[in-house]
Every structure is written in structure tokens, then in C-alpha cells.
Amino acid sequence: MSTEPGRKAAGNGFLTDTWVNLKRWMLKTVRNPFVMTFSLINPVMFLVLFTQVFGGVAGGAISDSVGGSASYVTYLVPAIAIQVALIGATSSGVGLVNDIESGMFEKALVSPMHRGAIFLGKSLSEVLRIVLQVCIILVVGFPMFYLDAGGSLGDYVATGVLGAIGIVCVGVLFAIWFTALSNIVALVTRDQESTMIGVNIVQFPLLFLSSAFLPLDSLPGWVQVVAAFNPVTYGVDAARALMFGRDVMTLIDVTAFGGMWNTLVPAVAVLGALDIALGALAVYFIARSTSAEAR
Amino acid sequence: MCTVSAIDADHLELTYADGTRAVTDVSLSIDEGEFFGFLGSNGAGKTTTIKMLVTLLRPTSGSVRVNGHDVADEPRAVRKSIGYMAQETSIDEELTARENIRYACEAYGVPRDERADRIDQLLDLVDLAGVADKRAKGFSGGMQKRLDVATALVHEPPVVFLDEPTTGLDPKARNRLWDYFERINERGTTVFLTTQYLEEADHLCERISVITDGEIEVSGSPAELKSLVGGDVLEVEFDEPSDDDLERAREVAIDSALVDDPDAVERTEAGLFVTSTEARRHGTDLLVALREAGLTIVGFNVRSPTLDDVFLTVTGEEYEGGDDRADEADVAAATGEAR
Numbered sequence: 001m002s003t004e005p006g007r008k009a010a011g012n013g014f015l016t017d018t019w020v021n022l023k024r025w026m027l028k029t030v031r032n033p034f035v036m037t038f039s040l041i042n043p044v045m046f047l048v049l050f051t052q053v054f055g056g057v058a059g060g061a062i063s064d065s066v067g068g069s070a071s072y073v074t075y076l077v078p079a080i081a082i083q084v085a086l087i088g089a090t091s092s093g094v095g096l097v098n099d100i101e102s103g104m105f106e107k108a109l110v111s112p113m114h115r116g117a118i119f120l121g122k123s124l125s126e127v128l129r130i131v132l133q134v135c136i137i138l139v140v141g142f143p144m145f146y147l148d149a150g151g152s153l154g155d156y157v158a159t160g161v162l163g164a165i166g167i168v169c170v171g172v173l174f175a176i177w178f179t180a181l182s183n184i185v186a187l188v189t190r191d192q193e194s195t196m197i198g199v200n201i202v203q204f205p206l207l208f209l210s211s212a213f214l215p216l217d218s219l220p221g222w223v224q225v226v227a228a229f230n231p232v233t234y235g236v237d238a239a240r241a242l243m244f245g246r247d248v249m250t251l252i253d254v255t256a257f258g259g260m261w262n263t264l265v266p267a268v269a270v271l272g273a274l275d276i277a278l279g280a281l282a283v284y285f286i287a288r289s290t291s292a293e294a295r
Numbered sequence: 296m297c298t299v300s301a302i303d304a305d306h307l308e309l310t311y312a313d314g315t316r317a318v319t320d321v322s323l324s325i326d327e328g329e330f331f332g333f334l335g336s337n338g339a340g341k342t343t344t345i346k347m348l349v350t351l352l353r354p355t356s357g358s359v360r361v362n363g364h365d366v367a368d369e370p371r372a373v374r375k376s377i378g379y380m381a382q383e384t385s386i387d388e389e390l391t392a393r394e395n396i397r398y399a400c401e402a403y404g405v406p407r408d409e410r411a412d413r414i415d416q417l418l419d420l421v422d423l424a425g426v427a428d429k430r431a432k433g434f435s436g437g438m439q440k441r442l443d444v445a446t447a448l449v450h451e452p453p454v455v456f457l458d459e460p461t462t463g464l465d466p467k468a469r470n471r472l473w474d475y476f477e478r479i480n481e482r483g484t485t486v487f488l489t490t491q492y493l494e495e496a497d498h499l500c501e502r503i504s505v506i507t508d509g510e511i512e513v514s515g516s517p518a519e520l521k522s523l524v525g526g527d528v529l530e531v532e533f534d535e536p537s538d539d540d541l542e543r544a545r546e547v548a549i550d551s552a553l554v555d556d557p558d559a560v561e562r563t564e565a566g567l568f569v570t571s572t573e574a575r576r577h578g579t580d581l582l583v584a585l586r587e588a589g590l591t592i593v594g595f596n597v598r599s600p601t602l603d604d605v606f607l608t609v610t611g612e613e614y615e616g617g618d619d620r621a622d623e624a625d626v627a628a629a630t631g632e633a634r
Contacts, residue, residue, distance in 0.1 A: 009375045009450035010404035020401040028389045031430070102506040107446070110349050111402040293490025 011112040020113070021121025025095070029129055031190060039087050040133060043080045044140060050076055050213065058214060062228045065215035066244050071149040074156060077141040078239030079212035081134045081167055082232060082282060085175040086206065086225065088130040090199040093182030095122065097192045115290050119183075125174055134171040136162055158245030159260070166242045174235035176275040180282035187285045211240075216250050227251070231274055238267035300360070301327045301454050301485035302348060307357035309343055317343040319509040321357075324486065325502075327453070330480045332500030333489040334602070336610075340509040342382055345458050348487070360455055375403075378446035382458040382489075384439045388432040392423045392442050395431060396449060417445040420475055422468065437451040437464050444472060454485040461495060461593035473499060479533050493602035503602070505612045517602065524600035524608050525559065526572035531585065532594035540590060541567075547588050551581045561607070566594075570604070613619045 012020065022028075029036060062075045064188035073191075099105040108118045138157070145156045157164050186195045209223055210232035216224050223235040227233045228251050237249045241263035247254075257265050302325040309318040318340045334343045346352040348359055350370040358365065364372040364556035396414045405413055418424045426434070431442060440463055447455065457476070461469040476499060480486050490496050495505050497517045499564045505513040513520065520581050527614050533540060548560045553571045561568040569581065574597050582595060 009452065010406070011375050012401075012404045016404075017402075020398070023401075024387070024390070024398050027394065028387070031389045102387065104387050105383055106351060106381060107385045107399075108402065110351055110374060110377075110379045111399075112371050112404070113402050207532070245391050 003028060009112055014114050014117050017113040017117030018121045018124070021108075021118050022124045023121075025122050025125035026128065026209065028095075029125060034162070035091065036129065039058050039091065040084065040136060042087065043083045043137060046083065047073075047137070047141065048082045051148065054213070055148070061215050061218040066219070066240070066248055070244065071145055072149075073141060073145040073148050074243055075240070076213070077137065077145075078167060078243050079207075079236045080141075081137050081171050081239055082174055082212065082235040083207055084133045084137055085130050085171040086178055086203060086232070088126060088133060089175045089178035090182050090196075090203065092123070092126050092179045093184075093186035093195045093199060094192060095126075096183055096186040097190060097195050100186075100190055101192065107261065109290055110174060115286070117202050119286055123179060127175070127245070130171055130175050131168055134168045138167065153195065157243055159242050163242040163245065165241045168244070170235060170238045170268075170271075173238075173271045174231065177271070177278040178263040180275070180278035183282050184278075191227075206230060210236060211250075212236045231271065234270045237263050238271070241267070296560050300422050301329065301362060302331075302487060303360040304344075304348065305358050307344065307347055307359065307496050308355045309347060309352060309498065309499035317509055318347070318354075321506065321511055323504065323511075325485060327485055328480070328483050330476075330486045330499055330501045331488065332503040333487065333506065334493065334496055334503055334606070335489075337491075337505035341506060342458055343509075344506070345379075345487070345489060349373055349377060349456050363381055369538045376453055377457040378447040378450065378452040380443055380455075380457050380460055382462075384436070384443045384489070386431050386439055386442050386446065388439075389430065391428050392418060392434075392445075393427045395442055397443055399446035399449045413449060417448060420471070421445045424473065437468060440464055441468055441472075448479070451479070452484070454487065455479070457486065457488045459491060462491065469495075497602050503611055513605075513609050515529065519557045520602065520605045520609075521600045524570055524604045526600070527574040528568050528598055528600055528604060529553075529567075529569040529574040529578045529581065530563075530594075530596045530598070531566045531569070531582065531592060534591040536565060536590070536595045543588060544585055544590050547584050547590075548581060551577075551584055553577055559617065564587055567591055568604075570600070 051072050057074050058075070062070050062072060066075065096105070099108075109115075142153065142156050145151065149155070154160065157167070159166065182195065182199045185198045189195055189198065209226040210230045211227060212232055214235070216227055219227070233251065237251075240248045241260040244260070246260050247262040248260075249267065252266050254262040254266050256262070302323060304321060304323040307321040308316055310316045312578070321340070321344050323331075333341055333344070343352065347354050348361060348366070350366045350373050350469075353367065358367070360366070361373045361541075362376040364376070366373050387398070390398065393414055396417055399411065400410045400413060415424070421444055423438060423442060423445070426438070426585050431439060434442065440460075442462055444457075447457070460476075461472055464472070472497070476486055476488070480499075486499075488500065500517065502514065502516055503520060505512045505520075513523065515523075526622055531544070531545065536544070545560050545562055548554065548567055548569050549557045553569060553573050554560060559570045561570075569578075578595075578597050582592060585592060
């Protein structure tokens, strides 16, 4: 060693600490292309099977809901985008438990890195992954739409490129509350399998008891009640509004903003509030687990 | 002799949420540049103490200053000035050896232009240069441990906490690390080491504290501690002795001129340990007396006391680490280096 001993580490600013952690988690994502691929298999399978099997039957219900000659593909793509975000968020807690089990969590805590940056860096890598995966779903959806309805790109996403970007943003906005939830479960259980099972078990009820696969008014009354309290409904409605460029929300009858904004504004408000609430709860749990209290 | 304290712990106490009192009263004052050893059997409170010193656990009561910073008031200043290696190997298996060390360099803010050299030196030090760009997942337990050591040293901190750093390493790797620990200590780095290898503490540490049941039992240099044993140790081994044979031998030894205190005679599995300042001069008298009492001696040895003897004297229990060591060695031999 060439340098003098007994000096202190320089430490970094908050942004550098965030970047250091973001880099580590991106590297881990790249190292595991399987995780990236396998977490897309389920959603793509849903997209293909649902459109092929239910496309014909669903047609009537969805044209009542979104009007005209809507293809079930365009109806379903926003839902699948939300599903991808949901699955992506699930893996966040699993990653945290892995870090706790491997000792990397403690290693980060005993370093001079800012506590918040450790989590922010990790979360940003998950956001990037979700962005990429939602983009993949949007791209995969188009040839299916083309084969089904034969329309152009403009018929596929009515609001164009900006709308597509909007759908990605909705996916991220939706992912935050579930990311927070999966991290809370991780910190409480501190066990990989429990976290995985815990978050996976709610995935299907969340998807099916919502407006994801069929318009709400074609579903039984109790499902409609549950769906009203299900964040997936708001995520899917927001993404779907961008897909069709029109108001698709049936839960809350807003007319103040005009067109698709009547869906977007309330849905984004609901998701935003949920993100803040669960985010705050996650911060509380993280602070508790990193504050060096005797556990 | 330097008088500045690197670590000052004042009446530390820690009770876990479930009511377990892991540490009841630990006070330490470790000078800058000192090589300090913390000994104790499993569950004695070593790791709990070290976690309080490195800001990972907040003491239930008591205070700690490390490098002049209070761990409760200025945790970040403490963290900047220490290196810590946990007992459980802590590395990211998905990353390569080089990437693991680089992450640590970045976490501690090692300047960019020094990083590449530092990483190479550390890889070399722990003998992982040849597998630097391989993922740590494929490493054996020993290799992972070595990588973990390297990541704790990236910023060359003034105080290094090593919680059983050489457990599970083969003798060659252990000796290399000992050399390195000694080298960084010689250049002024304070080293706080817990270990289950008493010979390791004996070899490296200037001062040792023995902890049992959350309290420091005794402190001193290895030589001072050994003098507590009260002399040299005469080991005698008999030919398949019965329980009665051993009892008879013990009585002979207690009656001999060698010992005043019956506690100086310990029965072992197949013989006796007799501790006496006269063990070298008059040990043969006892051997003759034992033979005359009808016992068949198949082995004997006079040796200086070891820290194992200290442990036995101080705590009244066999040192637990000894068994672990045998197990570890067997496991290491069975699994080999490359998994």
C-alpha cells in the first residue's frame, strides 16, 4: 500500500452515493438477464393467451366501454404494462432481503454512504428496469394489434409517442407504492421466500379484481366494489386513457378536465397519494431498521 | 507509548428487544496504534460489542468514542474513520472480485485516480488476482472470506475492526493476512480483532481482553495473561486409564511437592494437566511417583502456558473455539479450495 494509513475516508455527496448504488444494482440486473426475461414471460403469455382466447367474447363488452371497433389487444396492453410494473416492484423487496442475507446491507450501513442514497440508488435501478419492460410490452403489443386489427401505429396508441411515454410514466407511478410495500414486507419478514410468496400471493387478486381484463360494468357487483379500492384499477385506467385518448374511467365520474384528462387526473391523484402514503411508511421502516437500535 | 485513545468504551450495556442481555458491562480503552484482541467463546458478547463500536447497534446504556467521535452523535464521522469486517462473509456473489472491491472503494470515496491501483494491490494481497474478473458466486468459502477482508481495507482506515477475519481460511492464506494485519498495524493502524483462534491472538495482539457472559473477565498482554495460569504445564498421558486410575493419579499429583493448590491439577481425557512453577525442575519426581502408583505413562510434556490454559483458568471452562477449529479444518480439507 502506497498511501499513508490513518487518514479518513473522503466519503461522497448524496448524489454520488446514489449513483454508486444505482450502478451496483444495474450491474446485478445485467448479470441476471434471466430475471429480466422471466419476469416478462408471464405478462407476455397473458397478453397472447387472453387476446386469443377471450378476444372474441370480450369484444362486445369493450366496445361498449371504450367505443367503436377497439381491438382487445389495445384494451389489454395497458393492463399488461401495469402487470409488468407490479412484478418489477415485487422483486424490489426480494433484492433487499438478498442484501440483508448476504451481509451487503450491513456493509452499506457501516460505510459513510448516506442512508437515503443507498435506497434511492437501488430504487432507481428498479424504475429503469420497469421503464424498459413497459417499453418492451408496448413494442410487443403492436404486431399483435396489427395482426388482429390491421391498424397503424396511430391506431395502436391514439395519443402517439407522448402518450406512450405517458403510459411508461403511469407504470412507474404505479410501481412506487408496490415497491414500497414489497420493501416493507422484506424488512418485516427478513426472509426471501416469505417476501416472494407474500407479494406474489396478492398479485393475481389485484389484477383480476380490477378493470384490467374487462370493463368494470361487465363484472359482478362485489368485484366492482373491490375494484374501486384496488390501485390496479387506477393504474390501468390511466394507461388505457392514454392508449385510447379518451375518458375510460367509470368509477369516478369526472367531467371537469375534458376527454382523457377526466380519467388521468383522478387516477394520477389516487396513485400519487398512495405512493406518498406507502412511501412514507417504507421510509419509517427503513429508518427503523437502519437506526442502529437493538433489534 | 502513545496515549491517544482510538477506542473508548464506557460501561457498555446492550439488551436486545427480546430481553436477552448480550452485553452487561464492557469498558475498553484502546490506544492509537494498538493491536487489540477480543477473546470469548460463542455467545459471550464479542460480536454484539463490536457492532456497538462500529455504529450498527446503539448501546442500551454507556457511551463509545471512536477516533474522538461519539458513535451516537457523529456516526458518519465514525464510519469514515473505520473499516469493519463482519463475522459472516459479506460480499455480493453476483459481482466479480474486482467489482466487489470497486464498490467498496466508491462507497468510501477512494479517489478515482487511486482506485485501480488500490484494487490491484488488494487483489494481490488476498491472492485473488487470478480470479479478479470471475464472479464471487463460484468462489470457495475461503476465497469469499479473503475478498471480504479486502473490501474492509479499501480506504486504509485508522481503526480496523475484524470480527473473526481468518475463520475458515487455510493456513497459507491465514499467514498472509496475519502478515498484512501486522504490517498495517506497524504503520500506525489500530486493529481490533476478535478471534476464536487463541494462537492467533497470541501471535498478533499486544493486549487481550477475555469476555464471558457479556462482561470483561480479564485484560492484559498475552504474557501477563499467561502468568495468571501460575507456571508451566506438565501434561501426562496414561495407557487407556479407567476412571479410578485417573482419580488415583490426580490424588498422587495433588500430594506431590509440585502443587499447593488442588485446582492446579486438571483431569483430561487420558491423563493430567499439572500447572506449577516447578514443573520443569521437579516434573520427573511426579512421573516417578505416578509410575510407583501403578500407572503406565505413555506420554509426557512440559510446556509454557497457552491462552487456552488462560481461558480455562479464567472462565473455568474449556475453550469452545478449539472444537470449532477442528471442524473448520475438516470442512476445509473436505471441500478443498475450489468449489
